[in-house]
Amino acid sequence: MIRLWRILLITFLFSGPAWAAPKTFCVWDVVGAAGDFFNLMKTYQLEALNAGQQIELKAYRNELRVVEDFRAGRCDMIAVTDLQARLFNRFTGSVSAIGAVPYYDDLKIVMHILASRRAVRRLDDGEFKIMGMVPQGGMYLFVKDRNITTVEDLRGLRFTVLPNHKDAEHMVEFVGGKVVPAEVTNFASLFNDGQADVSYAPAIAYEVLEMYEGMGPNGGIVRYPLGQFSMQLIARSDEFDDKFTMKSRQILADMYEASMKINFRYERTIPEERWIDIGDDAIAEYQEMLRGVRLDLAKQPDHEVGGVYHPAMMSMLRKVRCHTNPGAVECYSAERE
Known part of the structure; x- marks a missing residue:
């Protein structure tokens, strides 16, 4: 036993x-x-x-x-x-x-x-x-001036851009901004030290990377994610x-x-007063600008910035956007991803 x-x-x-x-x-x-x-x-x-x-x-x-x-x-x-x-x-x-x-x-x-x-x-x-x-989570524009609410307001501003982030670099050039080369380890400090006017970052950066310091009294975060x-x-x-x-x-x-x-x-x-809410017209303007960047990227030769995105993924993402927002311009435009 x-x-x-x-x-x-x-x-x-x-x-x-x-x-x-x-x-x-x-x-x-x-x-x-x-x-x-x-x-x-x-x-x-x-x-x-x-x-x-x-x-x-x-x-x-x-x-x-x-x-x-x-x-x-x-x-x-x-x-x-x-x-x-x-x-x-x-x-x-x-x-x-x-x-x-x-x-x-x-x-x-x-x-x-x-x-x-x-x-x-x-x-x-x-x-x-x-x-x-x-x-x-979303990636937002951290800015030093709360009056930056439209695409046109971005012209001439300095943006931190990470290495190999070709699409972000192309977006900055597309809106008439200036690229400030940065690393994951220093983009927040470049913004905080005043070497950049705008930085593209997730919400965690506000507290963990202390990006509130770079905003000063007049800065904020545009409450519209430019990416995920x-x-x-x-x-x-x-x-x-x-x-x-x-x-x-x-x-x-x-x-x-x-x-x-x-x-x-x-x-x-993030304190509510730090968020910058933009109107529907401004959101539509951002959406069309960003779509323009993506379409422009797709047309570029591979040795420049072409080939950044996979066509099958871009097609899938467009279908998802048009499922949740069927009235968007891109959903009935002849030029689509």
């Missing part, structure tokens, strides 16, 4: 999931290991373990270093912004296209589509694959089997509400 009990005990102890070899997961968070996104990835780590995959988290505050370490083989999987994701998958990297996802209702639909099986073939290009995406910011998990195509890949994408899809809750918390921390 005792022998039988021992056999049953051993069977129970070893009947859990067979864990695959540990993988190094390099995660960028502007705050590092203390950041909200890194903490969210701890939940991912536990869910992955439940699915039989051991994950070792490694925090980074320098996003470019994450990419370098991934290319050098020091990371099996990485979490980076959609801007850096474009280096590995132009389709998912195009989610952050200028003005392409203006409202959170649109974002929820887009994330649902990307988590579905119909998007699978776009998430693996044969060399790298997307292991999932997590939305991080997401974090994307990327691995080499042969790093994880298909079963865990699908599980990973589902884990991240299920994190939508938790991630957006963090974003809304940061948006609420």
Whole structure:
């Protein structure tokens, strides 16, 4: 009887999931290991373990270093912004296209589509694959002058622009602004120090990067997102089997509400008087300007700024916008994405 009990005990102890070899997961968070996104990835780590995959988290505050370490083989999987994701998958990297996802209702639909099986073939290009995406909220214009409410008001202003952010650079040139080269590590300080008049950033930057300092008494944040910011998990195509890949994408899809809750918390921390509300006419003007930027980008030669966006993603995003806002000019225009 005792022998039988021992056999049953051993069977129970070893009947859990067979864990695959540990993988190094390099995660960028502007705050590092203390950041909200890194903490969210701890939940991912536990869910992955439940699915039989051991994950070792490694925090980074320098996003470019994450990419370098991934290319050098020091990371099996990485979490980076959609801007850096474009280096590995132009389709998912195009989610952050200028003005392409203006409202959170649109974002929820887009994330649902990307988590579905119909998007699978776009998430693996044969060399790298997307292991999932997590939305991080809207990207807003932080300005030093509250009177900046129309597209014309942007002419002549200095904008911080990150490396390889070709679409943002093109937008600045499109509206007659001036590019101030910046890095993820210093764009906020350039704005705060007065070296730039406008900066394009998520709500978290107001408090965490202290961008309220650069606004002064007359600055604010235009309450109209010029794009959506997401974090994307990327691995080499042969790093994880298909079963865990699908599980990973589902884990991240299920994190939508938790991630957006963090974003809304940061948006609420911004004092109401700091928000700049613009009228419907100004919004329509912004939408047409941003559409003009996207269409202009599509016409450029690849050796300049062409090829920034994936045509299939741009077509999908247009359909989503026209689903939620069928009266928009682009929905009946002959020139469409």
